[in-house]
Amino acid sequence: MIQVFNLIKTYGGSTPALADISFSVKDGEFVFLTGPSGAGKTTLFKILFGGEKYDRGQVLVNGVNVGKISEENLFALRRNIGVIFQDYKLLSKKTVFENISFAQEVIGVPSKTIRTRTWEVLKSVGLTSKKDAYPLQLSGGEQQRVAIARALVNNPKIILADEPTGNLDPEISLKILNLFEKINHEGKTVIFATHSLEMLRAQNHRLLTLNRGKII
Amino acid sequence: MVSFLANTLRTTGLNIKANRQVFMLSVATVAVAFSILGLFFLVHANLNALLSTWSKQVQLVIYLDDGISNTRLKALKKLFDDNEHIDSVHFISRDSAWKNFKSTFAEKSGFVAGLDLNPLPASYSLRFKEGLDRLKHIRQLVDELREGEGIESMEYGEKWISKFENFMIFLRFFILAVGGILGVGLVLIISNTIKLSIFSRREEIELMLLVGATHRSIKVPLILEGVVQGIGGVGIALGLIKLVHLYIKLQFQGSLESIFRGADLQFITQSFLWPMLLAGVIIGWVGSLISINQFLHSEDRR
Numbered sequence: 001m002i003q004v005f006n007l008i009k010t011y012g013g014s015t016p017a018l019a020d021i022s023f024s025v026k027d028g029e030f031v032f033l034t035g036p037s038g039a040g041k042t043t044l045f046k047i048l049f050g051g052e053k054y055d056r057g058q059v060l061v062n063g064v065n066v067g068k069i070s071e072e073n074l075f076a077l078r079r080n081i082g083v084i085f086q087d088y089k090l091l092s093k094k095t096v097f098e099n100i101s102f103a104q105e106v107i108g109v110p111s112k113t114i115r116t117r118t119w120e121v122l123k124s125v126g127l128t129s130k131k132d133a134y135p136l137q138l139s140g141g142e143q144q145r146v147a148i149a150r151a152l153v154n155n156p157k158i159i160l161a162d163e164p165t166g167n168l169d170p171e172i173s174l175k176i177l178n179l180f181e182k183i184n185h186e187g188k189t190v191i192f193a194t195h196s197l198e199m200l201r202a203q204n205h206r207l208l209t210l211n212r213g214k215i216i
Numbered sequence: 217m218v219s220f221l222a223n224t225l226r227t228t229g230l231n232i233k234a235n236r237q238v239f240m241l242s243v244a245t246v247a248v249a250f251s252i253l254g255l256f257f258l259v260h261a262n263l264n265a266l267l268s269t270w271s272k273q274v275q276l277v278i279y280l281d282d283g284i285s286n287t288r289l290k291a292l293k294k295l296f297d298d299n300e301h302i303d304s305v306h307f308i309s310r311d312s313a314w315k316n317f318k319s320t321f322a323e324k325s326g327f328v329a330g331l332d333l334n335p336l337p338a339s340y341s342l343r344f345k346e347g348l349d350r351l352k353h354i355r356q357l358v359d360e361l362r363e364g365e366g367i368e369s370m371e372y373g374e375k376w377i378s379k380f381e382n383f384m385i386f387l388r389f390f391i392l393a394v395g396g397i398l399g400v401g402l403v404l405i406i407s408n409t410i411k412l413s414i415f416s417r418r419e420e421i422e423l424m425l426l427v428g429a430t431h432r433s434i435k436v437p438l439i440l441e442g443v444v445q446g447i448g449g450v451g452i453a454l455g456l457i458k459l460v461h462l463y464i465k466l467q468f469q470g471s472l473e474s475i476f477r478g479a480d481l482q483f484i485t486q487s488f489l490w491p492m493l494l495a496g497v498i499i500g501w502v503g504s505l506i507s508i509n510q511f512l513h514s515e516d517r518r
Contacts, residue, residue, distance in 0.1 A: 049426070071512070072431050079428035091420060093234065106429035108223060154427060 001027050007057035009043055017043045019213040025191060030184040032200055033193040035210035041193040045160045049081045050074040079107060082151030082159045086166040088143045090135040096146050097131040103150045121149045141172035148179060158189045170198055177202055227437040238413045245409040246449020249402040254457040256398060257488045260391055265482045267384060271346050276354050276372040278340040284366035296342060301353040306341040310334055337368050351377050407503040410442055414507045431512060439504045446500025450493050
């Protein structure tokens with residue numbers, strides 16, 4: 001469960017990036033986060049996974065107060081959150097298989113488990129045939145599916161998707177959205193940030209709209 | 217613990233393999249930097265050996281009157297033996313002096329061989345212990361002896377020794393200063409290279425943080441890599457210096473021996489060899505620790 005109370009974040013300018021926002025997302029819920037560019041969506045995500053400090057308010061993720069976690073202990077929070085970005089953030093020198101394995105290696109998953117899990121997650125995103133390809137040899141949609149597989153492989157409870165279809169054409173975008181639907185049906189909490197009306201109309205989920213740092 | 221170690225070693229190996237170019241560049245930088253330092257130590261070791269040879273040749277020769285009494289001779293011997301600053305005392309009688317003289321010059325001049333008269337005096341040759349006060353101690357003894365009887369003359373190259381001692385003091389300061397400046401420069405160069413090598417992997421580290429890698433699991437392989445870079449660089453540097461040393465020895469040993477009276481070309485002494493290796497480990501360790509800490513601090517939570 002995610003609970004945000006009176007969250008304020010400023011970057012030094014007169015207008016706050018997030019101005020006193022409060023909301024909650026239940027376990028297993030699918031929520032669309034929308035709003036124009038610069039509305040504060042990415043800032044909110046960064047705060048949720050402990051990548052950004054905030055000025056005031058309280059943020060609880062699965063009952064843990066994010067603002068109180070020391071830098072050394074952030075890893076525990078992050079293992080429960082899978083993050084997906086618009087620009088995929090894949091390692092270009094590693095193959096698809098290696099990119100997904102890497103996310104497990106760095107948290108100390110045993111090698112045998114890594115192979116099995118990587119294969120399973122590649123199957124779930126439909127990319128087993130591309131396991132030896134390098135990211136730059138893949139289409140945008142395929143790269144995003146690798147990023148989704150990487151976010152899922154450590155079995156997090158929460159998925160934060162920051163404009164995951166921002167660089168994709170509408171047809172591929174809908175396929176990616178369906179993939180997130182599937183992930184949500186498997187019991188994961190999903191917050192899907194987008195400003196595409198087409199996406200928002202495609203599925204009937206709760207909508208959180210941010211504008212100039214406020215929820216409207 | 218065992219699995220953490222095995223995993224760390226494996227990760228370090230994979231990191232090095234995946235970033236061969238950056239790794240080799242860092243090793244090369246460390247190697248070049250330590251080669252410069254090592255060559256400096258090589259010059260230092262040889263200069264020291266040479267100065268030590270010269271220093272040992274500093275002596276006070278006391279020529280005795282032909283008619284010196286046995287009592288005075290014994291008193292002088294006791295005086296020298298009791299002096300704690302004197303390292304060795306060597307007595308040369310008139311006969312041995314003449315014998316030595318003749319054996320040195322007999323073949324070169326028939327005049328010497330045919331001479332029946334021995335014009336050479338007996339003498340004491342004293343070597344003093346090395347130290348900054350050596351000239352002072354020689355002077356003290358010379359002044360003491362001047363007042364007594366039985367001494368014909370004394371010889372110790374006062375001006376030469378004085379210049380030599382001053383040169384030794386200057387050289388020690390010079391070596392300390394140059395070594396210090398060089399050391400600081402090397403630390404800066406190497407730590408910046410390590411910083412660049414870590415910066416080149418920022419995407420990877422950012423991703424590690426994002427998926428929940430602990431600080432320890434990020435730091436340890438990178439620090440280990442820094443240590444390997446340090447040891448590898450120093451190893452290559454020592455190899456290069458040894459090659460230079462062998463080359464000079466093979467090509468110029470004969471000339472050096474004749475110029476510097478049998479001085480052998482030295483390699484870097486043990487007292488510098490192990491500290492160099494240790495410095496490689498420490499620079500690799502500390503350099504990567506500082507760089508990765510700075511990086512994690514700036515990346516983790518802005």
